[in-house]
Amino acid sequence: MTGESFVFHIDGVAVTAKPGQTIMEAADAAGIYIPRLCDVEGLRHQGGCRVCTVKADGRSVSACTQPAAPDLKVENDTPARNRVRRDLVEMLFHEGNHLCPICEKSGNCELQAMAYRLEMTVATRFPYLEPCRELDASHPDIALDTNRCISCGRCIRASQDVDGKGVFGYVGRGIHRRVAVNGADLAHTDAAVTDHAMSAAVCPVGCIIRKDEGFRVPIGSRHFDHGLIGHEIEEKRE
């Protein structure tokens, strides 16, 4: 899509956008971070997790799917927005079974990092659902611990759109909707450790695990040891 660039505002800051860009894409380019979990570079937008919800001219929209528009007034980094985001993240913790201190994704986990960024300090407002799902270690190179899955669908999109496979899919409806493998277990799918879907960048949490790699990166060198989630985007602004 071509056309004239235009300006809109996020939290009072003027942001230049090209036609067709989402609010999030324009914000990223301008060095403004909008929290997100289901959206990731290289995969099509899904608009599922709602962590990126902003107010655009007073309306709640997901920044990862909503196109930017001239003169739009976007409210992003405000106490009210962040409170809603924190509630969402908190609910993800309560829905799954997250024991960060023993999880190999700790320090590289987007959910954990989001909790830190949003200052989620009290974790007991909602009842823990405490699922107890079997670990799927059937595949020689990959393991799945779905107790930590946040149903972001990134693996589904990566497998379908990038790998041209269909290793993952949603099962169930509504609150029971979950991500599952299309087979008896992972060993009975055509999953390969070289799939994009299995790369560390796709699963934001410690659900898709590449075997034998856990804890090899020392504390201090893990991704989020170097700064809050979103800091790379925010540093572009300085």
Next chain:
Amino acid sequence: MSETRLIEISPVTRVEGHGKVTIHLDENNNVDEARLHIVEFRGFERFIRGRLLWEVPVIVQRLCGICPVSHHLAAAKAMDQIVGVDVLPPTAEKMRRLMHYGQVMQSHVLHFFHLSAPDLLFGFGAPAEKRNIFEVIRENPELGLRAVLMRKFGQEIIEATAGKKIHGTGAIPGGINRNLDIATRDRFLAQVDQMTGWALDALGIARDYVLGHLEMVEGFGTFPSNHMSLVREGDGALDLYHGRMRAVDRGGAPIFDMLDYNDYHKVLVEDVRSWSYMKFPFIRDLGPEYGWYRVGPLARMNTASHIDTPLANAAHRELQALTGGRPNHTTLANHWARMIEVVHCVEKIRELLHDPDLQGTDLRAEGERRYEGIGVIEAPRGNLIHHYKVDERDQVTYCNLIVSTTHNNEGMNRAVKNVAVQHLSGQALITEGMLNHVEVAIRAYDPCLSCATHALGQMPLQIEIYDAEHRLVDRAGQCM
């Protein structure tokens, strides 16, 4: 039916976790039975099943709030075997050793200053409000400060090797995930002389206490037993990280020696008793009556042929001289032994800091997968055994842990009974000072009674007396 009274001391304060002492008295107020009840973590061995092998060294640290590193390293050693690695790259082994010496040092210092010093400095019969670390610091501010700084030194070594002061991730199957940078090394080197001096001073306090109260110390919960630990392969020197198993009898004669720890189950039997969740291990050949043994700092002083660092070795010789080179069975001499080990750890830390291997970059080895692994280490509180089976999917299918408190189970029970007989029998009035003697005997073993509920400076104490039908007939308690 003769009437039996039951006295309960619960919880045992200033030990880690939950414990309860019951003392059964007969109709003449003589001690009939004394038992230490421990809530232990059998559940953990279940929890770990199904987890992935490389997660185990990290998960097991949750077992203990005060010596997580010991579990971390014992599990990592077991997982080394599973990933087919028998010899680690030097950098990995030395980083792990550094971590371990830091851990033993900080744990012993904590135990000595926070948990034992109040008793040693103020006496076991002193009022409860006096017997705590805050009073120690108030009366000896310099000593209190050293305790804090020595512990900090140990913890910072752990942080530098494991990434965090507690619950880090340093050891991985087949190696370690980091080396030591020069700046950090130099920071430690700058402190190590000071630490050596303070360690020697602390050793002096412990030694002088034992020598100065010899009669009391020797009569306090002392009884002969077998002793067991790892010793260094070949020369039998003290080795806290790795070695072969050695057990000596009460006279110092070997029961087994240079045993490959992969064969631990050939020499040790884990006995079960109806009233306790915790097992009672004993040496197979000697049977349950004579085969129980003690582990820990004093046991190590009794098994080790010598110590390979000069200052600790001299101190070891002095301790040995007290019993003419035969095993020392004095429960309270554990404090002395513990401080010898602190000196040893600091000497070892110094040696390692000067070793360029710590800056090496070959951190991990690989080998052919196996399905069973055993890791044994000398934890601060004594021998620690981790045993796992892992299936071809990398999931744990079996786990057996023998922690030092379990090894010492029989010994602690005997110590409690011994003290109870001496101090309680025939007396109708139960004073706090007397009951504290029982606690002191337990604390000398430094038991780690499941998860850490830390009651520093607190003294909740409850005594309950039951008759033979378990009816409560009397209760005395205080909670400060």
